[in-house]
Amino acid sequence: MEERYKKIDDISKKLIKEAGLQQPSTDFLTNVMSVVAQKAAKKIYKPLISKMAWVFIGLVVLLVSSVLFIVPLSHVSFFGIFDAIEKVSIHNPFSEVKVSKITIYGLGFLGLFLVQIPFLKRHLNRT
Amino acid sequence: MKKIVTKLQHFTSYVTMSSTIDQQYVEKTLAGDTMAFGYLVEKYQDFVFTIAVRILKSKEEAEEVAQDSFIKAFESLSSYRGEAKFSSWLYSIVYRKALDSLRKNKKHRGIELIEDITEGTVESIDNALQFLQDEERKKAIRDCIGKLSESEAAIITFYYFEDLSVREISGITELSEENIKVKLFRSRKKLFTLLKHSILPEISNTNGRAI
Missing domain, CATH: 1.10.1740.10 (RNA polymerase sigma factor, region 2, helix turn helix motif)
Known part of the structure; x- marks a missing residue:
């Protein structure tokens, strides 16, 4: 039984080896490598704000906030600027405009649709 | 040894x-x-x-x-x-x-034709193949491998051409080792059935009796 099985096994192996491999088109390697080169170029990600710039921004924020914290400026009201805004009364030009519910729903769905785009883009890029 | x-x-x-x-x-x-x-x-x-x-x-x-x-x-x-x-x-x-x-593409190809294959049939298939020219022989075997189902054709190539073990094939295909063994057995049988029909028509036409 074992002997018989071995013979069939040997002949199978011989036949499959004889069938050999098939070659893809001649420009297969070139095609693959050109896409790979594109992907590799994309992979090198350069951040818009470099690490040094982040450190600098961090230091500035820290410095400004510590100065504000340490130096007492009790007579200067931080909220003073808002008083000025309150004094200026601007008439709302849209106060008379009435928006129907349908328009609100429409705008709502448009908003949702726009929010979906980045998610869909990411999903499609992945597949 | x-x-x-x-x-x-x-x-x-x-x-x-x-x-x-x-x-x-x-x-x-x-x-x-x-x-x-x-x-x-x-x-x-x-x-x-x-x-x-x-x-x-x-x-x-x-x-x-x-x-x-x-x-x-x-x-x-x-x-x-x-x-x-x-x-x-x-x-x-x-x-x-x-x-x-x-x-x-919802395509499923491969045939479901399996016959009992004896060692004798395998040997006569092998002998008959030797009479063919190299290119013809290659084509005959390739055509028959092409008629196997998708996973069988792949598994038989991994096992016999690339000499991978059942365990390695199981890792590649995510099928159990038992399943691989069954598929190997079936695909071998199918391959020889197909070869028998394509290169030994005189035998299959007379229901197993050689002329």
Whole structure:
């Protein structure tokens, strides 16, 4: 039984080896490598704000906030600027405009649709 | 016996050497040398393409899937941990991609014709094949492999051509080792049934009686 099985096994192996491999088109390697080169170029990600710039921004924020914290400026009201805004009364030009519910729903769905785009883009890029 | 052991050692050292070389090229690629990946593509393109052809049964689709597989391998190279051989990892990508493409196109091919094959039939098939010209013989075998179902054609190629173990094939295909053994048994039987019908028509026409 074992002997018989071995013979069939040997002949199978011989036949499959004889069938050999098939070659893809001649420009297969070139095609693959050109896409790979594109992907590799994309992979090198350069951040818009470099690490040094982040450190600098961090230091500035820290410095400004510590100065504000340490130096007492009790007579200067931080909220003073808002008083000025309150004094200026601007008439709302849209106060008379009435928006129907349908328009609100429409705008709502448009908003949702726009929010979906980045998610869909990411999903499609992945597949 | 001694000869076999030395041969086996030689073979094992060859396999280990080949996978160490692959590992070096993987590391070079990860370090940013894309040309190193070119070496891996060149080395494995024929086998990857053959597996795709045997699953998809179409050269055009196979070329696309093989290309996508290499690109996918390049993109996810950083997730390759080196636990399995690079080749096995690559084969699992092409196997999955080819099956996905088949599923997308909802095509299922392969025949369900199985006959009892005896050792005698196998030998007469082998003898009859020897009468054919090299190219004709190759074509006859290829055509019959092409008629196997997608997973059987791939598994029989992994096992007999690439000499992978049942365990390795199980890792690539995510099928159990038992399942692989059953599929190997069935695909061998199917292959010989197909060969019998294509090159020994006089025997099959007379219901097993040779003229």
